[in-house]
Amino acid sequence: MAGTGKSTIARTVADNLARDNLLGASFFFSRGQGDLGKAGKLVTTIAAQLAGKDRFLRDYIGKAIANNSNIIQQGLGEQWKHLIFQPLSQLEERVTQPQTLVIVIDALDECEDEDKVRLLLQLLPQLNCLQKARVRTFITSRPETTIRHGFDQISKNAINTYQDFALGDINQVITEQDIFMFLLQELKEIGEDRKLDEVWPDDKDVQRLTHRASGLFIYAATACRFIREEKYSHPQDSLALLLKDRTTFSPEGTLYEMYTQVLKHSIFGHADSEKRERLSAKFREVAGPIVILCDTLSFASYSKLIDPEGTKSVRAVLDDLHSVLDISDDPNHHIKLLHPSFRDFLLDANQHLSSFQINERKTHENVAYYCLRVMSDHLKKDICSLEAPGALASTATNDQIEKCLPSELRYACRYWVEHVQKSELELHDDDRIHVFLCQHLLHWLEALSWMGKTSEGVLVINTLESYAQVSRLHSRLENSD
Helix, strand or coil, X not given: CCCCCHHHHHHHHHXXXXXXXXXXXXXXXXXXXXXXXXXXXXHHHHHHHHHHHCHHHHHHHHHHHHHCCCHHHCCHHHHHHHXXXXXXXXXXXXXXXXXXXXXXXXXXXXXXXXXXHHHHHHHHHHXXXXXXXXXXEEECCCCCHHHHHXXXXXXXXXXXXXXXXCHHHCCHHHHHHHHHHXXXXXXXXXXXXXXXXXXXXXXXXXXXXXXXHCCCHHHXXXXXXXXXXXXXXXXXXXXXXXXXXXXXXXXXXXXXXXXXXXXXXXXXXXXXXXXXXXXXXXXHHHHHHHHCCCCCCEHHHHHHHHCCCCHHHHHHHHCCCCCCEECCCCCXXXXXXXXXXXXHHHHCHHHCCCCCCCCHHHHHHHHHXXXXXXXXXXXXXXXXXXXXXXXXXXXXXXXXXXHHCCHHHHHHHHHXXXXXXXXXXXXXXXCXXXXXXXXXXXXXXXXXXXXXXXXXXXXXXXXXXHHHHHHHHHHHHHHHC
């Protein structure tokens, strides 16, 4: 489950393999971080790394690209065939001594394209037929239904073999020893930084916090970040807050309980009930979009996207969330979740009684409208002011493009339709989306061309057209009822 240390293990394995010159390639999926959340760049990334690993593979992959100039636009299956499987098969015929390369794929469950995950799990076993150019794949994932089914299908073929291991099967004593050592070290460092007395930390408190973690390393890491925060009067107070009597004993429930405690303390402080309602509403308004964004944004760009007039209020909310978000005083630093379990916590429908639960559909709707506002305010004909119709995209420098198309505008241009889809908005004539398309369709396509995303624009238009048809059908069915 989330927080058991899968990604840490994957990074460690990849690092050790690289040190031993056995790492062929790696890809770390991460939902909400642009291309890292989708499978579209998986094969090309792996192919590029393999090409840098072996000169023969580099030649074979180079020829495959030369013979298939549009390979980047082709599907996952075709890319796999031409850029991975066939080059490795050619290497198989060439090498005399067996050699082994390992591909590390982390957090497969964080890939948003279920169909491509299913296809990938059908393609990977093809590598088992290679005897001399041996490729092994190391995958970490939560046991989602699609992924479990994919491996069930692999196991039905006697030729294809794989081994699996559930982190939950590790002896709890071993896991707790590791977490205890981690907590003890971190809390000692906090004590040294804050010049606390020598009895900090108390071994009994460390043992209680270890037990409270229920085998989740993310619990321990988040707890330490929370205790380390300088704004709290004394680390012992923060530790005591985490050690309060708990109401749940499941690992996930314990983690969610800690997130609730951290947010209550960070957002509410000692506010009365009336003020708490305003603060929780502000939290959902400011922090909610972060967990559903399709890609990360810097603080400066994020503020301009969600509230161009309220940068100070955005900063005020986010500055209280260092325990759960990667935030910096640098406005150009990208805001990131420190762990995907925090997204799960905020979006969990069973948390409806929580002051911090985020309505996913409504938040996507809000972000879709934020994107429309940003695009309507900035998009125009000849946005880069070249005054040269038909000019090549290479005419403008990257600095020019970035100045005329700031990152919040680039984000809006790329992802507004995806937010519309996920919001399940019904489209109507003369609504805000229709008005935007009437006024700015060509301006939007021009902006995408400057960004080098023209092909994405074509796909997005097709997606929007299909979505509009479904929306109209849904509206007719409702009216007929």
